[in-house]
Amino acid sequence: MANGILAAILSFILPGLGQLYGGQGIMKTVVFLIIALIFYGIGATIFSFIWLLALIFNIYAAYDAYVNVAD
Template identity: 55%
Template sequence: MANEILAAILSFFIPGLGQAYAGDIKKGVIFFVIAVVIAIISFLTAFLLSFLSLIFAIYAAYDAYKMVA
C-alpha cells in the first residue's frame, strides 16, 4: 500500500516520481517531461520561469498525495 506523504515528497523533488510510485507510470512520465521542459525554458530565459517550476512541483506533490489517498 502506497504512503501519501512519501508520494508527495517524491513528486515534489522529482515531479512524476510520486505518480509512478502511486501506480500511474504514464502520468509520472508526462509530469516528468513537463518538469524537464519547464526547467529547460527557465534556463533559456535566464531563470525567469523558475517560479513556474516551483508551482508545478507543488502541484505534482499534491496530485501524488491525492492519488494515493
C-alpha cells in the same frame, strides 16, 4: 499500500516519481517529468521567471501524488 506523504515528497523531488510510486501508471509519470524538464530547461536558458512556474508545477505534482495515493 502506498504512503501519501512519501508520494508527495518523491514527486516534489522529481515530478512524476510520486505518481509512479502511487501506481498511477508510467504515462502520467512521463508526462509530469517532461513538463518539469521543459520548465527547467526554459528557465535555465531563457526566462528566469519560468523557475516560479516550475516551482508551482512541483507543488502541484506533489499535491496530485498525495491526493491520488491517499484515496
